[in-house]
Amino acid sequence: MKKRIAIFASGSGSNAQKLMELYKKSPDVEIALVLTNNPDAYVLQRADNFEIPSHIFDKKEFYQTDSVIDMLKNLEIDLIVLAGFLWLIPKNLIAEYPGRIINIHPALLPKYGGKGMYGDHVHHAVMAAGESEGGITIHYVDENYDEGEYIYQARYKIEKDDNLEMVKFKGQQLEHQHYPRIIDSIVRKIKK
Numbered sequence: 001m002k003k004r005i006a007i008f009a010s011g012s013g014s015n016a017q018k019l020m021e022l023y024k025k026s027p028d029v030e031i032a033l034v035l036t037n038n039p040d041a042y043v044l045q046r047a048d049n050f051e052i053p054s055h056i057f058d059k060k061e062f063y064q065t066d067s068v069i070d071m072l073k074n075l076e077i078d079l080i081v082l083a084g085f086l087w088l089i090p091k092n093l094i095a096e097y098p099g100r101i102i103n104i105h106p107a108l109l110p111k112y113g114g115k116g117m118y119g120d121h122v123h124h125a126v127m128a129a130g131e132s133e134g135g136i137t138i139h140y141v142d143e144n145y146d147e148g149e150y151i152y153q154a155r156y157k158i159e160k161d162d163n164l165e166m167v168k169f170k171g172q173q174l175e176h177q178h179y180p181r182i183i184d185s186i187v188r189k190i191k192k
Contacts, residue, residue: 003187004032006077008085011119013043014172015083015104015179020050022180029187032075037062037087062090069096078190081183082141086118089141101141102186104179106171108135108153113146123167127158134158134167136174138182152182 005023007016016034023029034047034054047054061067069092072080082089082103089101105113107122117125126134135155140148154177156170 001192002027003029003078003190003192004076005029005079005081005183005187006033006035006072006075007031007043007081007083008035009041009043009083010036010038010086011041011043011084013041013046013083015175016043016081017046017050018176018180019081019083019183020046020052022184024050029184032077033071035068037085043083059087062087066092069093072096078192079183079187080141083179084119088115088145089143091143094141094143099140100190102151102183103139103141103146103148104175105137105139105146106134106168106175107137108133108155109137109139109146109150113137115145117146120164120168123164123171127162127164127167132158134171136171136178138179151186152178154178 009016020031023031031052034043034052036043036056039056044054057068080097080101112122112125133155135153137150138152139150142148154174156174158167
């Protein structure tokens, strides 16, 4: 039986696409569903390009009902991957998938994490602080933003003349290099 991954994303979904590419022809792992809170998210187009079903939900459905959890259970999802998903994961979803929800953060946690720290907000903060290096953190998800147990961190050097786009590019290169590899190693250890 194939292991099944659900991806939650709120925006473009470039990390989601890297996972879609990795598992497109995999005999034993598949991306079974893409979920988003943003009806305009480009990740929906990416999912459509790979013929992966998607679901758009609102705050009420996500936080006040079990319909998202029921959908994941009906699809026999083994692992949930957050790829630029901006909402806090509700406790009932964490309870249903303990140790099986993974996130990637564009900084070296515990620095530059927490509510409101995502995307360019993180990169601006890192640059404003004059950091000589940036990085990524792949971690398990708990009930607080960016506080789950770390799985993997990778670093890049920030040069004096790097602008926001350069810092973002360096971070995204690390994300695309490491996130699929780490996700693959985790999903293959899950017992069906």
